[in-house]
Amino acid sequence: MKLIELQQLFRFLEADQRKFALRNHVMFKLLATTGMRRQELVDLTWEQMDLESDAVRIYGKGNKERILPLHRMVLPLIQEYREQLEAPRLHPKEPVFTNYLGESLDPRGLHRIFKEVLQHAGLPPHRFTLHHLRHTFATLLLRSKDTGSKVDIRTLQELLGHESLATTSIYTHVDLEQKKQAIESLQFDM
Structure with missing residues (x-):
């Protein structure tokens, strides 16, 4: 999923007024800003949310624990979502x-909701999966290195919960846009 498509999805989520719109808004922005897996999201309980520290405790593959910071864009959404729930649900x-x-x-239900949201957002549901949000998260973090942020491959490995650095290294590929920028930067003085 390209940044422009992610932005289109976010614009739809922000404008959606249907039932469950706020839940969907929180879920998909949480996935896109933490890089968590879909199973990690559906397994998430309130005790894993630390809104005082703006973090979430994730139990990933092999029940390995990791702490993910929450992006400032999702914090007010989570708070609003909590406020609309009845006390027993909290x-x-x-x-x-x-x-x-x-x-x-369950993961299939989440997948079905995602496809429906994509359709309403004007994005082709057959082109995207929930894993695309995770992939986009990783790709954008690595690209942000160019803007002065220091996101190294080991930090990304920890955020994604990868056992092996080799798994994380798939995100270090050079995309077509980066190749185009490299070619356009060539200076020929003739």
Whole structure:
């Protein structure tokens, strides 16, 4: 998913007024700004959310724990979402996100919701999966290095919860846009 497509998705999420719009807004921005896996999102409980430290505790593959900082754009959304829930739904052991029946979401349900949101956002649902949000997160972080931010491959490895640095290194590929910029920077004085 390119940045422009992610921005289109975000604009739709911000304008959506349908039932469950706020839940969807929080879910997809949380995925896009933390890089967590879809299973990690559906397993998320309120006790994992530390809104005092602006972080979330994730239990990834092999039940490995990692702490992810929450982006400032999602903090007010999470707070607004919490405020609209009834007290029993905020119990520390309760799932953060539920389906229309009030039950825990499963990965397939999350996938179905994502495809529906993409459709409403004017993006082709067949072109994108939830993993694209994770991939876009990683790619944008590595690109931000060019803007003065210091995101190295090991930091990205920790954020994504990869066991092996080799797995993380797939995000270091040079994309076509970077290649074009490199070619255009050539100076020929004739």
